[in-house]
Amino acid sequence: xxxxxxxxxxxxxxxxxxxxxxxxxxxxxxxxxxxxxxxxxxxxxxxxxxxxxxxxxxxxxxxxxxxxxxxxxxxxxxxxxxxxxxxxxxxxxxxxxxxxxxxxxxxxxxxxxxxxxxxxxxxxxxxxxxxxxxxxxxxxxxxxxxxxxxxxxxxxxxxxxxxxxxxxxxxxxxxxxxxxxxxxxxxxxxxxxxxxxxxxxxxxxxxxxxxxxxxxxxxxxxxxxxxxxxxxxxxxxxxxxxxxxxxxxxxxxxxxxxxxxxxxxxxxxxxxxxxxxxxxxxxxxxxxxxxxxxxxxxxxxxxxxxxxxxxxxxxxxxxxxxxxxxx
Numbered sequence: 001x002x003x004x005x006x007x008x009x010x011x012x013x014x015x016x017x018x019x020x021x022x023x024x025x026x027x028x029x030x031x032x033x034x035x036x037x038x039x040x041x042x043x044x045x046x047x048x049x050x051x052x053x054x055x056x057x058x059x060x061x062x063x064x065x066x067x068x069x070x071x072x073x074x075x076x077x078x079x080x081x082x083x084x085x086x087x088x089x090x091x092x093x094x095x096x097x098x099x100x101x102x103x104x105x106x107x108x109x110x111x112x113x114x115x116x117x118x119x120x121x122x123x124x125x126x127x128x129x130x131x132x133x134x135x136x137x138x139x140x141x142x143x144x145x146x147x148x149x150x151x152x153x154x155x156x157x158x159x160x161x162x163x164x165x166x167x168x169x170x171x172x173x174x175x176x177x178x179x180x181x182x183x184x185x186x187x188x189x190x191x192x193x194x195x196x197x198x199x200x201x202x203x204x205x206x207x208x209x210x211x212x213x214x215x216x217x218x219x220x221x222x223x224x225x226x227x228x229x230x231x232x233x234x235x236x237x238x239x240x241x242x243x244x245x246x247x248x249x250x251x252x253x254x255x256x257x258x259x260x261x262x263x264x265x266x267x268x269x270x271x272x273x274x275x276x277x278x279x280x281x282x283x284x285x286x287x288x289x290x291x292x293x294x295x296x297x298x299x300x301x302x303x304x305x306x307x308x309x310x311x312x313x314x315x316x317x318x319x320x321x322x323x324x325x326x327x
Contacts, residue, residue, distance in 0.1 A: 025244075027091035027218055029193060031134065031155065034096065038073045042090060048083040055079070055272055055301035078216060078242035078272045086304055093216045093242065095155050095191060102131045102153070112136045112156065124150055132156035132192050143180040152179070153190045161196025161219070177203050185209050195219040201245065205231040206258045212238045220245040226278075230266060232258035232289055240270045247278040248311075254289035254318055262291040263318070267298070274304040283320065284313030292320040299327050 032038050044067045051069050053060040060079060062071040069081060073094055081090040104111035108128050112119075114135030122142050124130060129151040132138050136156030144150070160178035178197040181187055182205040193216040194201055201217050204210055210233070217227050227243040230236050231253045243249040250273070252263050273280045280302050283292065302309045310325055 025089065025091065025218060027093060027193070027216075029093035029095060029134075029155065029216070031095045031097045032073075032076055034076070038094065040071045040073065040092070041068055042071065042081055043068045044083060051081065051083045053079055053081055054303040056303075057301055077240070080274070080303065091216075091218055091242075091244070093193065095214065098155075098191065100131065100153055100191075102129065102133075104131075112138050112154075114156075126150075129153065132158060141178050141180075143177070144182075144184060146183045147181070148185045148187075150181075150184065150186070151188045151190070152192065153188070155191050155193075157193045157195060159195050160201075161198065177201065179203070181205070181207050181210075183207070187211070188213075190214055192216075193218070197225055199224055200226045200229050202228045203231065204229070204233045204236060205255075206261050207233040208235055210236045212236075212241060214240050216242040218242075218244045220247075226251055229253055230263065231255055232261035232263060234262060235265045236267070238268045238271060242272045242274075243280075244274040244276065245278075246276050248282045249273045249275050249278075249280045251279070251282040251284070252287075252292065252295065253284070254287045254292075254316060256288050259288040260290055262293070263287075263289050264291060264293045264295075266295045268296070268300065269298045271300045273300060273302045275302075275306050276304075277306045279308040279311035280305050281309070281325075282311040282313065283323065284311070285315035287314055287316035287318040287320065289316070289318045292318045293322045295322065296324040296326065298324070 047067060051064050053062050053071060060071060060073060062069055076094045076096045079092040110128060110130045113133050117138045119140040122140050124144050124147060126147050127149045132154035134155040137159055139159045141160050158178060177200045178194050179202045185208040187210040190213045196219040201220055225246040227245045227249040228238060229251055250268055252266060254263055281297050314320060
């Protein structure tokens, strides 16, 4: 994964993109049942003096010898192995062993099996399921309007980096993104890894009833790669997911096209966040909406932060209330 890392702790507001360090970021993923323990031995091509496995709250057992680190992972989730600092980290994504019950030839199934696929823009209609199976790398993006009952699932990879078609939309929402839904409802995005989006990774604009669970984001190296932008949307849950992005990780925005659509009933829970530039959990800065309310950030691990870990920027006129930051 081509990514760029930011020197953690540098909060110079006069930010210069030359401050980025261009480096490769490695990741691996595998599936594991709930009652198993995975033992990984990672051997580095260099000497190191200190290792850490994050999130620290998970208290992952590991031991070091010579150029190797032996790690015992007893719970599914997302982890990083960092040796002598965060540069060159190994990202470890452990998925729960899941039977999605997907048949590749079933109606309304868009199926990508193991291998490399180049569909560019993937079109979905009401009731469709896009399934990216483990071992699949799909070079493409999803952009839909006015659809409902959509599922994107699987343990494969959606690689947005090779597709830069512009698309149409409203102002800032028209730039290339990995997944973009506008005026949509009843959406589920589960299990996949998304890498190398050139702009906002997932955008939900005027959407309702969306569940995002166990997704992983990595390799978003540009200066505007927000992880999830929740724009004038309601009833959104983001759970058990990993975000490493070159800009804000999860941000709640309001824009003029939907200024009378509230941002409300938003839950972000059990996520692991690494922000290379920008803010990790953010309300704003654009808040063109009548009301922001019933927003909760619970049980999240912020393992690296650049500007702000928790950011609250009321750059608009919304009445903002009932916001919880817990644990």
